[in-house]
Each structure stands twice: as C-alpha cells, then as structure tokens.
Amino acid sequence: MTTAATGYIAKFKVWRGDTEGGALEDFEVEVNEGEVVLDIIHRLQATQAPDLAVRWNCKAGKCGSCSAEINGRPRLLCMTRMSVFTREETITVTPLRAFPIVRDLVTNVGFNYQKAREVPSFVPPQDLGPGEYRMMQEDVNRSQEFRKCIECFLCQDTCHVVRDHEDNKEAFAGPRFLMRVAELDMHPLDDAAEQGLDRKATAQEEHGLGYCNITKCCSEVCPEGIKITDNALIPLKERAVDRKYDPLVWLGNKIMRRGQDT
Amino acid sequence: MATEATERPAPDSPPPAGGVTAPGRAAIRERHLRTDRWWLAPAATAAGLLAFVIYSTWRAFANTDYYAAPYVSPFYSPCLAENCEPMKGGPNFDLLGGWWGLSPAIIILIFPLGFRLTCYYYRKAYYRGFWASPPACAVAEPHKKYSGETRFPLVLQNIHRYFFYAAVLVALILTWDTVLAFRNSDYEWGHMGLGTLVFLANIVLIWAYTLSCHSCRHIVGGRLKHFSKHPVRYKLWGWVGKLNERHMFLAWASLISVAAADFYVYLVASGAFDDPTLF
Numbered sequence: 346m347t348t349a350a351t352g353y354i355a356k357f358k359v360w361r362g363d364t365e366g367g368a369l370e371d372f373e374v375e376v377n378e379g380e381v382v383l384d385i386i387h388r389l390q391a392t393q394a395p396d397l398a399v400r401w402n403c404k405a406g407k408c409g410s411c412s413a414e415i416n417g418r419p420r421l422l423c424m425t426r427m428s429v430f431t432r433e434e435t436i437t438v439t440p441l442r443a444f445p446i447v448r449d450l451v452t453n454v455g456f457n458y459q460k461a462r463e464v465p466s467f468v469p470p471q472d473l474g475p476g477e478y479r480m481m482q483e484d485v486n487r488s489q490e491f492r493k494c495i496e497c498f499l500c501q502d503t504c505h506v507v508r509d510h511e512d513n514k515e516a517f518a519g520p521r522f523l524m525r526v527a528e529l530d531m532h533p534l535d536d537a538a539e540q541g542l543d544r545k546a547t548a549q550e551e552h553g554l555g556y557c558n559i560t561k562c563c564s565e566v567c568p569e570g571i572k573i574t575d576n577a578l579i580p581l582k583e584r585a586v587d588r589k590y591d592p593l594v595w596l597g598n599k600i601m602r603r604g605q606d607t
Numbered sequence: 608m609a610t611e612a613t614e615r616p617a618p619d620s621p622p623p624a625g626g627v628t629a630p631g632r633a634a635i636r637e638r639h640l641r642t643d644r645w646w647l648a649p650a651a652t653a654a655g656l657l658a659f660v661i662y663s664t665w666r667a668f669a670n671t672d673y674y675a676a677p678y679v680s681p682f683y684s685p686c687l688a689e690n691c692e693p694m695k696g697g698p699n700f701d702l703l704g705g706w707w708g709l710s711p712a713i714i715i716l717i718f719p720l721g722f723r724l725t726c727y728y729y730r731k732a733y734y735r736g737f738w739a740s741p742p743a744c745a746v747a748e749p750h751k752k753y754s755g756e757t758r759f760p761l762v763l764q765n766i767h768r769y770f771f772y773a774a775v776l777v778a779l780i781l782t783w784d785t786v787l788a789f790r791n792s793d794y795e796w797g798h799m800g801l802g803t804l805v806f807l808a809n810i811v812l813i814w815a816y817t818l819s820c821h822s823c824r825h826i827v828g829g830r831l832k833h834f835s836k837h838p839v840r841y842k843l844w845g846w847v848g849k850l851n852e853r854h855m856f857l858a859w860a861s862l863i864s865v866a867a868a869d870f871y872v873y874l875v876a877s878g879a880f881d882d883p884t885l886f
C-alpha cells in the first residue's frame with residue numbers, strides 16, 4: 346500500500362520545556378498507515394524539531410522507556426496506534442505529570458528507584474543452598490503475573506495518591522512497589538516472616554498501603570494488563586487486616602504459634 | 608541526529624503550585640488533558656447509587672407493604688422486632704421485643720448496608736462518583752489533602768470481612784425466604800408464582816455477589832503461601848476468583864435484583880398487582 350493512498354496530515358500539540366517552564370507547541374505532521382505515536386514523535390525530530398527530547402528504546406512495549414501522556418491519558422508512545430484517533434482530532438502529547446521534568450517528554454523517574462530500594466528484597470531460606478530451591482507451579486502463578494511488569498511507571502504516574510499530592514510521595518510506595526511487597530509475601534520460598542520481617546504489617550506501616558483507596562487507575566493504565574488492584578493490592582490489604590484488625594486471626598496465630606497462612 | 612535548537616514556544620506563565628502542578632513538574636496549567644467523556648462513568652455511578660439510596664430509604668422507613676403471603680421483602684428479612692407482621696414459617700425472630708417502635712427494616716439493613724459500604728468495589732464507586740478522589744484516572748482531584756484509608760474514619764473499611772460473615776447469614780435467611788416462596792398465599796407447598804421466579808433470580812445474584820467478595824477470596828485460600836499444600840482450598844480460591852472477576856457486575860446486578868424483589872412485594876402487598884400463579 347502506498348503512503349500517498351493512506352497518509353494524512355495530523356495536528357499535534359507537544360509539550361516542550363524544562364524546569365524553567367514550557368508550553369504546548371503546535372505541529373502538523375504526516376501520518377502513515379500502521380504507525381504509532383512514537384513514529385510521529387520521531388518524524389517531528391527528523392523534520393521539524395531536532396532537539397525534541399524523548400526517551401525510548403525497544404519500540405515494542407517491552408522496555409518501559411517511552412511512557413508519556415497522550416490526550417491526557419498515561420500510555421506508552423510506542424504502543425499507542427495512530428488508528429485509535431480520528432484524523433480530525435488534535436493529539437496532545439505531554440511528559441508524565443507526576444514526576445519532575447527534565448526536558449520536553451523526558452521526566453526524572455528517580456522516585457521509583459528510591460521506592461524500589463525501600464522494599465526489602467527476597468529473604469533466602471536458611472536451610473536451602475543455591476541450586477536446592479524447588480517450587481510448585483501453583484505456588485508461583487500469582488507472582489508470575491506481577492513479574493510481567495516492564496517498569497514503565499505509568500501506574501505510579503497515574504496513582505492520584507502521589508500525582509495529586511506531592512507530599513504523599515515520602516509515605517507511599519505506589520502500586521508498582523506495593524505489588525512487589527505482595528509478590529514477596531506470596532513467594533513460596535521467601536523466609537522474611539521466619540527471620541523477623543513481617544511484610545504484611547510493614548506494607549501498611551512503612552510502604553503506605555492505607556493510602557491506596559483501590560480506585561483502580563493503576564490497573565486501568567498498566568500496558569501489561571496486570572490486575573494490580575485485584576490481585577496484588579486488595580490481597581495485600583486483606584493480609585494487613587489479618588495482622589492488624591482481625592482479633593480472630595491474631596488469636597489463632599497465638600494459639601497455633603506458626604500461623605495458619607503457610 | 609541533528610541537535611541544533613529549534614525555536615521553542617514562549618513558556619506559559621507558571622501554573623499555581625500544588626497537586627499535579629507541584630513545583631518541579633512539567634509546568635502544564637490544565638488540571639487534565641483528557642478529551643474523552645471521562646465524566647460519564649462517575650456520573651452514571653453516582654446517579655445509580657443515589658437512585659438506590661432514595662428508593663431504599665423510602666422503603667425502609669415506610670414500614671408497610673412488605674409482606675404478601677408467601678413473599679417477604681428482602682428489606683424486612685429477617686425481622687428482629689415484635690412489631691413485624693406475622694409471617695407463617697417466615698423470618699420472624701423477635702430478638703428486640705416490643706420497645707422497637709420504628710420500622711424493623713432499619714435494624715437488619717445495617718448489615719447489608721455495611722457490607723456494601725465497605726465492599727472494595729463500592730468503595731471505588733463512591734470514592735470516584737461522590738468524592739471525586741479521583742473523579743477519573745489522570746483527572747486531578749479537587750482535594751488539597753489526602754490520607755486515603757490510613758486514618759479514622761476510613762481506616763474502618765478494614766472490617767469488611769466481618770460484614771462478609773454477617774452477609775452470609777443474611778443470604779442464608781433470604782435463601783429460606785425463597786424456599787418459602789414455593790407456597791401459595793394459603794401456605795400450601797408446591798406452588799410457584801411469578802414472585803417465586805423474582806425471588807429465585809434475586810437469591811442467585813445475592814449469593815454470587817456475596818461469594819465473589821474479595822474478603823471471601825482471601826479467607827478461602829488467598830491468605831495461603833503454599834497452595835500446593837492445600838489442594839482443596841486452592842480449588843475453592845480458583846472458583847471464587849472466577850466469580851470475583853465479575854464482582855462489579857454482580858454488585859450492580861444484585862443491587863437491582865434486591866430492589867426489584869422488594870418492589871414486587873410492594874406491588875402485590877399494596878394491591879396494585881396480583882401475583883400470577885404459575886402452578
């Protein structure tokens with residue numbers, strides 16, 4: 346199929362600026378069949394705005410670099426097809442709005458690395474050496490869903506807890522890293538509990554699980570389709586309830602000593 | 608790639624600090640840039656919930672037309688006060704005695720109301736629909752401060768599982784009411800009317816909603832670390848999970864069906880409609 350038959354000129358608004366300020370800049374740019382928004386951004390770089398800053402890498406929805414907001418919705422530039430828009434509409438592209446700006450479409454996502462470091466890592470079981478780990482498939486199914494994460498941080502960007510309240514950033518790990526806590530707490534070989542780290546209680550006390558009001562925007566934007574709220578955050582909330590608000594479970598654990606959640 | 612600078616647009620005047628326009632972030636004034644009809648879902652949710660609240664408040668306080676043998680309105684079952692109509696074989700459990708002068712529906716409705724108010728789905732629905740926290744994804748919320756469910760009163764949402772236990776008891780009683788609906792108005796067994804079908808549909812949806820609860824999913828198996836050591840609970844967890852995927856649908860379907868069952872009893876009890884007998 347030739348470009349002439351299917352190409353058209355689209356109207357774009359792209360945010361340009363840096364820490365000093367910025368504005369939306371208007372462009373008219375050619376679009377061809379089968380293209381995604383990242384193609385158009387690249388065409389702008391090649392033809393009209395050579396210093397337009399954008400972060401990308403794989404162009405296959407797997408590296409999580411090209412996160413931005415398109416018509417106000419957090420999405421991957423490389424996975425948003427131009428065919429979802431009408432030819433008439435103006436397409437607005439801005440950087441992620443929850444993180445500090447670097448330049449144009451590039452933000453500083455360091456917040457997320459900070460939060461990642463705050464989650465204590467896998468605690469190896471004491472009685473097993475390297476190469477001796479054995480796990481049943483049904484015990485790892487749940488965490489395997491979470492491991493599809495490509496760390497695009499679209500969920501972190503969308504979550505109103507930090508997006509709309511900068512002051513909550515210190516207390517709240519965000520959906521991606523609460524999901525990490527859930528993953529480890531569900532991990533069949535994680536030995537944290539036995540070695541004195543209660544992930545269920547610390548999810549709430551140190552990672553701010555209580556800030557999440559389960560309004561599911563993280564799940565709505567996740568490009569991997571991970572059911573973050575239903576499968577990680579709500580189960581984690583229920584686990585925190587076991588520890589903190591359920592006297593029956595507390596009593597049961599006291600009597601049975603080892604706890605019933607093994 | 609070429610790096611010479613192009614002419615950049617003049618920067619906008621800086622947006623007011625705070626929320627999505629906090630210092631350091633891209634200086635975009637608009638509180639959101641969504642172009643779709645993002646307000647439709649929260650508006651429809653709020654309208655639906657409001658309609659139910661108005662209807663159920665009217666019916667709960669009315670204290671009339673809730674029994675038309677053999678049907679008892681789900682809003683009035685079980686009846687825990689003395690001032691209920693006697694329902695033969697029905698859910699009269701006079702626990703409170705005669706001092707309760709208000710509508711008996713108010714006592715029992717606390718449990719299903721608490722169950723639905725603390726339900727993870729309804730929480731999402733009213734936080735978005737009524738409290739605009741957030742109104743929709745990536746649409747800035749109007750509140751200056753936000754502490755979510757970390758403090759009183761919202762920290763009380765954590766008692767949801769206790770309402771789940773109560774909801775199971777209520778569902779058992781409503782199941783019995785449905786069994787009783789296989790009588791005719793003279794209390795003879797082995798009959799069915801249109802109302803019996805309404806009650807059947809309602810009780811199926813009530814159970815599906817109740818069992819699809821996230822707390823239920825946690826209790827039957829979700830809390831375990833090693834599914835491989837608990838094959839039965841793993842199976843149960845899988846089934847509840849299947850229902851749980853439809854929790855939102857079931858929340859609405861059962862809300863509508865419970866109101867419909869009550870309205871059906873109202874129509875028959877007030878004489879506006881005669882329950883057609885099937886056999």
Ligand code: SF4
Nearest residue numbers: 504557558560561563
């Ligand atoms: S469900 Fe919770 S973590 Fe996810 S976006 Fe909403 S508030 Fe944030």
Ligand code: SF4
Nearest residue numbers: 494495497498500567
């Ligand atoms: S959970 Fe989904 S949205 Fe969040 S960082 Fe991972 S892939 Fe991105």
Ligand code: FES
Nearest residue numbers: 403404409411423
């Ligand atoms: S460029 Fe890798 S996810 Fe878009």
Ligand code: FES
Nearest residue numbers: 726727728820821
């Ligand atoms: S009833 Fe909705 S989560 Fe329990």
